[in-house]
Amino acid sequence: MLEQLEKIRQEFTERIKEADNAAEVEKLRVAYMGKKGALTAVLRGMGSLSPEERPKIGQKANEIRDYMESTIASRTRELKEKELEAKLASETIDVTMPGTKRRVGGLHPLNQVIDEMKNVFIGMGYEIADGPEVEYDYYNFEALNIPEGHPARDTQDTFYITEKILLRTQTSSVQIRVMENKKPPIKIICPGKVYRSDSVDATHSPIFHQLEGLVVDKGVTMGDLKGTLEIYAKSMFGSDVKVRFRPHHFPFTEPSAEVDVSCWTCKGKGCSMCKGEGYIEVLGCGMVHPEVLRRCGIDPEVYSGFAFGIGIERTAMARFGVTDMREFFENDVRFLKQF
Amino acid sequence: MKAPLKWLISYTDIEIESKEDILGLASDMTMSGTKVEGIENKADEISKVVVGKCLELYPHENSDHLVICKMLVGSDTVLQIVTGAPNARVGAYIPVALDGATLTNGLKIKKGKLRGEVSEGMICSFEELGLDYEDYPGGIDDGVIILQDLEDFKDMSEEELNQLVGRDIMEVLGADESVIEFEVTSNRPDCFSITGLAREAAVTLNRKYIAPEIVVKEEGDEEAKSRISVRIEDPDLCSRYIARVVTDVKIGPSPKWMRDRLQQAGIRAINNIVDITNYVMLEFGHPMHAFDRRFVRGDEIIVRRAKDGETMMTLDGIERVFDSSTLVIADKEGPIAVAGVMGGENSGVMDDTREVVFEAALFNPVSVRMTAKKLGMRTESSSRFEKGLNAVNCAMAMERAAQIVEMLGAGKVLKGTVDCYPVPYEEKKVPFNVEKINELLGTDISRDRMVEILTSLEFKVFDDHVVPPHFRPDVVCLADISEEIARFHGYNNIESRLLTGCETTLGRKNRRQTISDMIRNYAKGIGYYEALTFSFESPSVFDMLNLPKESPLRNAFVISNPLGEDFSVMRTSMAPSMLKILSLNHARRNESVSVFEISYVYEKQEDENELPNHKELLSLAAYGDMSFFDIKGDVEALLDSLKIKDYSFAACKDEPYMHPGMCAKVFINGREAGVIGRVHPKVCDNFECPENTYLAFVELEPVIEAAVLIPTYKELPKFPAVSRDLAIVVDKEVPANEVEKVIKQRGGKVLEELVLFDFYDGPQVPKGKKSLAYSLTFRDNEKTLTDEDVNKVMSKILNGLNTILGAEIRN
Numbered sequence A: 001m002l003e004q005l006e007k008i009r010q011e012f013t014e015r016i017k018e019a020d021n022a023a024e025v026e027k028l029r030v031a032y033m034g035k036k037g038a039l040t041a042v043l044r045g046m047g048s049l050s051p052e053e054r055p056k057i058g059q060k061a062n063e064i065r066d067y068m069e070s071t072i073a074s075r076t077r078e079l080k081e082k083e084l085e086a087k088l089a090s091e092t093i094d095v096t097m098p099g100t101k102r103r104v105g106g107l108h109p110l111n112q113v114i115d116e117m118k119n120v121f122i123g124m125g126y127e128i129a130d131g132p133e134v135e136y137d138y139y140n141f142e143a144l145n146i147p148e149g150h151p152a153r154d155t156q157d158t159f160y161i162t163e164k165i166l167l168r169t170q171t172s173s174v175q176i177r178v179m180e181n182k183k184p185p186i187k188i189i190c191p192g193k194v195y196r197s198d199s200v201d202a203t204h205s206p207i208f209h210q211l212e213g214l215v216v217d218k219g220v221t222m223g224d225l226k227g228t229l230e231i232y233a234k235s236m237f238g239s240d241v242k243v244r245f246r247p248h249h250f251p252f253t254e255p256s257a258e259v260d261v262s263c264w265t266c267k268g269k270g271c272s273m274c275k276g277e278g279y280i281e282v283l284g285c286g287m288v289h290p291e292v293l294r295r296c297g298i299d300p301e302v303y304s305g306f307a308f309g310i311g312i313e314r315t316a317m318a319r320f321g322v323t324d325m326r327e328f329f330e331n332d333v334r335f336l337k338q339f
Numbered sequence B: 001m002k003a004p005l006k007w008l009i010s011y012t013d014i015e016i017e018s019k020e021d022i023l024g025l026a027s028d029m030t031m032s033g034t035k036v037e038g039i040e041n042k043a044d045e046i047s048k049v050v051v052g053k054c055l056e057l058y059p060h061e062n063s064d065h066l067v068i069c070k071m072l073v074g075s076d077t078v079l080q081i082v083t084g085a086p087n088a089r090v091g092a093y094i095p096v097a098l099d100g101a102t103l104t105n106g107l108k109i110k111k112g113k114l115r116g117e118v119s120e121g122m123i124c125s126f127e128e129l130g131l132d133y134e135d136y137p138g139g140i141d142d143g144v145i146i147l148q149d150l151e152d153f154k155d156m157s158e159e160e161l162n163q164l165v166g167r168d169i170m171e172v173l174g175a176d177e178s179v180i181e182f183e184v185t186s187n188r189p190d191c192f193s194i195t196g197l198a199r200e201a202a203v204t205l206n207r208k209y210i211a212p213e214i215v216v217k218e219e220g221d222e223e224a225k226s227r228i229s230v231r232i233e234d235p236d237l238c239s240r241y242i243a244r245v246v247t248d249v250k251i252g253p254s255p256k257w258m259r260d261r262l263q264q265a266g267i268r269a270i271n272n273i274v275d276i277t278n279y280v281m282l283e284f285g286h287p288m289h290a291f292d293r294r295f296v297r298g299d300e301i302i303v304r305r306a307k308d309g310e311t312m313m314t315l316d317g318i319e320r321v322f323d324s325s326t327l328v329i330a331d332k333e334g335p336i337a338v339a340g341v342m343g344g345e346n347s348g349v350m351d352d353t354r355e356v357v358f359e360a361a362l363f364n365p366v367s368v369r370m371t372a373k374k375l376g377m378r379t380e381s382s383s384r385f386e387k388g389l390n391a392v393n394c395a396m397a398m399e400r401a402a403q404i405v406e407m408l409g410a411g412k413v414l415k416g417t418v419d420c421y422p423v424p425y426e427e428k429k430v431p432f433n434v435e436k437i438n439e440l441l442g443t444d445i446s447r448d449r450m451v452e453i454l455t456s457l458e459f460k461v462f463d464d465h466v467v468p469p470h471f472r473p474d475v476v477c478l479a480d481i482s483e484e485i486a487r488f489h490g491y492n493n494i495e496s497r498l499l500t501g502c503e504t505t506l507g508r509k510n511r512r513q514t515i516s517d518m519i520r521n522y523a524k525g526i527g528y529y530e531a532l533t534f535s536f537e538s539p540s541v542f543d544m545l546n547l548p549k550e551s552p553l554r555n556a557f558v559i560s561n562p563l564g565e566d567f568s569v570m571r572t573s574m575a576p577s578m579l580k581i582l583s584l585n586h587a588r589r590n591e592s593v594s595v596f597e598i599s600y601v602y603e604k605q606e607d608e609n610e611l612p613n614h615k616e617l618l619s620l621a622a623y624g625d626m627s628f629f630d631i632k633g634d635v636e637a638l639l640d641s642l643k644i645k646d647y648s649f650a651a652c653k654d655e656p657y658m659h660p661g662m663c664a665k666v667f668i669n670g671r672e673a674g675v676i677g678r679v680h681p682k683v684c685d686n687f688e689c690p691e692n693t694y695l696a697f698v699e700l701e702p703v704i705e706a707a708v709l710i711p712t713y714k715e716l717p718k719f720p721a722v723s724r725d726l727a728i729v730v731d732k733e734v735p736a737n738e739v740e741k742v743i744k745q746r747g748g749k750v751l752e753e754l755v756l757f758d759f760y761d762g763p764q765v766p767k768g769k770k771s772l773a774y775s776l777t778f779r780d781n782e783k784t785l786t787d788e789d790v791n792k793v794m795s796k797i798l799n800g801l802n803t804i805l806g807a808e809i810r811n
Ligand SMILES: [Zn+2]
Pocket: A263, A264, A265, A266, A267, A268, A269, A270, A271, A272, A273, A274, A275, A276, A278, A279
């Protein structure tokens, strides 16, 4: 009997090795351990054994049953693993084929520059103001110390709608609107479109963008103007640029200045970008003219302030290396996609 | 303003010894407020060109137009040069470009052979040296320079000429002067002059300004007023008019040094008298004029407004018609000059002029500017007057002119001036307060230093005020004084700080700006490129958009002085701008394009004198492989992203530029807020866009109002949802949103969601009908819904659909 059991066990061991899928393993399980299985038959025949033999044989049979069960279980696991491997292998794809891209758009390069400037000034505590593009002569010129007949009117060739209404030539008009409506402290920037009757060419456009800034409070000094614009210049053009202030003239600021930044392309040595000068002019600024303050109902004996105006196109052209301003307004998607 | 360097520093004790000195001066001037635009020296371009003397000249054997010259270029150096110059001759002193020389435009000269003959250089013309023969009397343009043929050299002896051999030609011709071009700001008329620039340079470099000494001798006893009288009829436009008379005038060229300076400053030399007026204008910044006294009829100069329709031919040969806004200089008969702008052809100095009346006057800047603009002739003179000159300098200019006349021996200056001076110059007091200046600048500059700066600028300084010099009309208040102090203290020596003394403010975007930026970023995220377009349009776009004659969109703001028809009206619709973008991209064969822009349209108000209503719109535009529902979906997604719940669409058949069957109005919170649709094929044709072009416009204001920036949390559902599908057949004309409205209304609050998942109008449904299939989700927040509960709601919905819309359930 013992021999018979041993034989069954050997035979099972042989056959389980050959079973190479789940169905065959199941067949084996039925063949040995099913109701009519070989091992079951042995166990059934236990009744005919002598009481001395029975525990011995029983123990052996149980041993073999445990053995078979665990072997079947491990064989099944093995086969499942193999099957999964085969499945995964069959599912292999060429991952170097192109992905299914989602459509992505982009923001306009000029607006990207404006967005960045906004972030710089918001970080310094500025709010963003708005003003109309179609504007009264008063806000665009008169209130900014540019009366009728002033030569500055000639340098800003103006589009007129009526004698009193025009397309603003500078975002400075917003300074007046803000000061008329808000009491100091005032700390605003205003980006927007401005209009001058320049024919379209690589460096001129009848419509372009400026960003105006205005600060009015007690005790604002030219040192504050310098500090503020140095921070601006360094965050826009790199922390290693040199910033210099040059006296200039604007009717609505006094003292006035133009700000140059050392050329970020040649590091100030002189190249085609900076026309050999080593510096690039980036903005105009100054201390708000006391007459302008007074006209807006702000007492220049108590308050002072500074203002600045930044050309967006110039900044963007220098930043991205665009050489023809017209491209900003053509909106060819092949151009827009580059930013 | 172009300033010849030697002329400039001749009024100072500045010494320039090297290129570095010039660059240093330029950079210092830039930093004190007179920006240097460039430094030019014609001699910089030219090298190794010297004066040579032609010793021998004989024909070239292998050419009928070339000759061979033997040129002496040093004490005993003779070069053989082959040339085609027709005017070369033995004994001529001619510039010779040596081997290795550089001529204008970088042209290099090398020793070589010409048709078998050695040529050791080249003899040169004015053009080859970058010069204009017309600046050198006696010079020609179709041959080489022959020194002794030029007016300036023709009186030299051979010995003197021999001294020139071997010397640098640019130096010999006086063409080696550095000319600095300054950018002069409009508030500084004084710097539109060499003396003004010299004064700035002197203060900038801490050197001395040396004003030219003016002495007029005046010959004889006859007085100017015996020959001419002056009357100012309009003192509001002319506050001073000085005349001097010069007799025994000998018209001829002015001396070389004067012609050189004029030419270097960009003014062509004409004759001694005219050159003197121009020279003085450059030197003192005050324009002058010279009349031939023969043509001042009645010996009287009358400064008056022109009569309407009065005419005169100006010096440029153009017949001008005046009106009463023009100030003219007239004689008894009529105008002889446009005041401050240009002289008349009828009274100008000519070769046979014997007697001259010099004018130095002060005209109203606005009047001159307006006149110059109206007549379209901005001149050296008008551009100076319009910046505002002064009466004191006016007199100095006259005296200087008289002095130069005497110096050049150009005529006899009669005694005295005729000086009509109805509005005398008054000195002005400007407050001076050291503390306030330091407060404004954020500096700690001593009073002594301030006084030093101001004094060197010729301000008179008193305890609490200063008196600016007559040539500084720009200085009227303390801020102006502060700028003078800051300029010479050095802007870059002011210590930077960051509003340390001021209140802290909060920087942020407001709601409108925040939402606008959210929309931009979302549009970018779903594949749109942001565009930027011009806000003006051609009025022809209204027809291109199919707009009916009475369309309010045609009522646009018209620009009175546009750049051209194409830019002449402020846009009332974004459609043309968007279609033009698509058209350009289509023409450039860009497949599938989606762009967006947030920008204004301008609605005219009833009152002409009111500013337009600036209406802000979001515009989407696209073409490519897409349908109406793609662009609609994009708009829906945008609104969803802003948590806007209440929006809807309704068919719109009458938007003139849209496809009548594929266009919808957008409603937000029940208010019309935009339009979306496929563009009408005719309009696509007009703009040359592809047929499948789509546009969507949404007003920003209602979006901003409805957007939810801070949503309120709603508890997640505790009870399970039940889904049911519902397929119905309904008349084709019934819009889907009507069906949805009924479902929502009948479904009540347990209807959580409904989604259309199928639409069919093929042969499987009766003609004129369509089938719509929805998936409905039900949920009760209080309990688990039973089948029975849901069945009840479903039958309510079906009932409603049937009775209200005549819909049947589809099996
Ligand atoms: Zn550079």
